[in-house]
Amino acid sequence: xxxxxxxxxxxxxxxxxxxxxxxxxxxxxxxxxxxxxxxxxxxxxxxxxxxxxxxxxxxxxxxxxxxxxxxxxxxxxxxxxxxxxxxxxxxxxxxxxxxxxxxxxxxxxxxxxxxxxxxxxxxxxxxxxxxxxxxxxxxxxxxxxxxxxxxxxxxxxxxxxxxxxxxxxxxxxxxxxxxxxxxxxxxxxxxxxxxxxxxxxxxxxxxxxxxxxxxxxxxxxxxxxxxxxxxxxxxxxxxxxxxxxxxxxxxxxxxxxxxxxxxxxxxxxxxxxxxxxxxxxxxxxxxxxxxxxxxxxxxxxxxxxxxxxxxxxxxxxxxxxxxxxxxxxxxxxxxxxxxxxxxxxxxxxxxxxxxxxxxxxxxxxx
Numbered sequence: 001x002x003x004x005x006x007x008x009x010x011x012x013x014x015x016x017x018x019x020x021x022x023x024x025x026x027x028x029x030x031x032x033x034x035x036x037x038x039x040x041x042x043x044x045x046x047x048x049x050x051x052x053x054x055x056x057x058x059x060x061x062x063x064x065x066x067x068x069x070x071x072x073x074x075x076x077x078x079x080x081x082x083x084x085x086x087x088x089x090x091x092x093x094x095x096x097x098x099x100x101x102x103x104x105x106x107x108x109x110x111x112x113x114x115x116x117x118x119x120x121x122x123x124x125x126x127x128x129x130x131x132x133x134x135x136x137x138x139x140x141x142x143x144x145x146x147x148x149x150x151x152x153x154x155x156x157x158x159x160x161x162x163x164x165x166x167x168x169x170x171x172x173x174x175x176x177x178x179x180x181x182x183x184x185x186x187x188x189x190x191x192x193x194x195x196x197x198x199x200x201x202x203x204x205x206x207x208x209x210x211x212x213x214x215x216x217x218x219x220x221x222x223x224x225x226x227x228x229x230x231x232x233x234x235x236x237x238x239x240x241x242x243x244x245x246x247x248x249x250x251x252x253x254x255x256x257x258x259x260x261x262x263x264x265x266x267x268x269x270x271x272x273x274x275x276x277x278x279x280x281x282x283x284x285x286x287x288x289x290x291x292x293x294x295x296x297x298x299x300x301x302x303x304x305x306x307x308x309x310x311x312x313x314x315x316x317x318x319x320x321x322x323x324x325x326x327x328x329x330x331x332x333x334x335x336x337x338x339x340x341x342x343x344x345x346x347x348x349x350x351x352x353x354x355x356x357x358x359x360x361x362x363x364x365x366x
Contacts, residue, residue, distance in 0.1 A: 038135070038136060048093065048147035098152055100152060100154075103158065106154075110163050113141065113144075113168060114167040116137075116138075116141045117172070119132070119135050120134065125218075139188060139191070142175070145168075145195060149195070149199075150198070169228060170215060172196060173219070173231060176193070176196075176235050177219045177220055177238075180235070180242060181220070186250070193250060193257065197253055200260035200261050206260070207264055209264060213226060219234075219235070221238060223271070224272065226272065229268065229272070230272040232257075232261065233268065233272040233276055234271060236255075239254050252297075255298055255301040262305035262308040262309050263311075265309055268309070269319075273317075277327070280302055280303065280331075283298045283299040284334055
């Protein structure tokens with residue numbers, strides 16, 4: 001005997017729908033708090049970016065409580081004098097974030113950011129498609145994380161020393177992997193690259209990159225067995241080979257990121273080394289170097305990154321040392337300015353062709 005499912009109304013058509021709504025699979029898809037979360041994050045981003053009318057009075061206060069008492073006292077004095085003057089204000093939210101030193105507060109922020117960023121990864125890598133509702137506020141999450149880390153560097157130091165950085169690093173790398181291939185998501189790529197660049201200024205971040213990568217999340221990079229540093233190098237190589245990244249400020253961000261972490265990378269995989277060394281050839285083409293006086297900057301950053309690797313982690317990167325010795329003739333020719341056996345006139349012609357082709361590609365993208 002087949003029992004009919006219970007229903008909450010007398011309408012027969014609503015019986016099946018009531019049962020399905022009770023299932024956890026559908027409850028994950030229908031969440032009435034999504035818009036509330038998006039709105040809250042948007043408000044927090046606005047508060048973190050808001051600039052007060054005057055910051056002169058803000059420089060006199062050292063904490064949120066002192067600032068609040070100072071503002072109240074100032075307003076009382078103005079009321080007694082009955083002067084029609086503009087009341088100077090400060091951003092109390094920024095003041096609170098800047099002077100927060102409590103580890104419980106840092107822990108709350110860390111857990112909140114890790115949970116929101118993890119949602120983006122889990123929603124796109126679940127075994128049951130659409131079983132996890134993906135939040136639409138990922139842009140606001142990354143922006144707010146950057147603003148808090150900029151306002152209060154102690155939060156980043158706490159995260160690097162006391163918590164698991166992988167819970168923040170993995171979603172950021174996944175965001176780069178998904179946004180770098182789409183020119184329409186160039187703003188997301190820029191935001192994440194700035195966050196990674198700010199993290200790379202800390203030596204503790206470079207040390208964490210040597211943690212073995214054991215996750216089952218797939219990236220659009222060659223298969224490798226290594227560390228988070230290998231994954232980051234492969235993603236940087238992928239980004240630098242994108243046409244909409246080449247020659248932009250985003251290219252400079254990724255090259256600076258590579259330079260900052262190069263001193264800490266140990267035991268680079270063969271895939272990471274084989275993606276890093278071809279960048280020297282990629283940026284030493286005469287058609288690119290002769291374009292303008294600033295075209296040597298990217299090549300210098302790449303060569304400095306390789307120099308840092310073999311200087312500080314020589315014994316741990318034997319694979320890179322072997323390949324550098326094997327390709328030493330190329331670097332000797334590059335040092336002598338004879339990397340390509342072409343005349344200067346031919347190089348200038350290639351430069352003009354390269355510039356025109358790049359302009360045509362840019363018009364096609366636009």
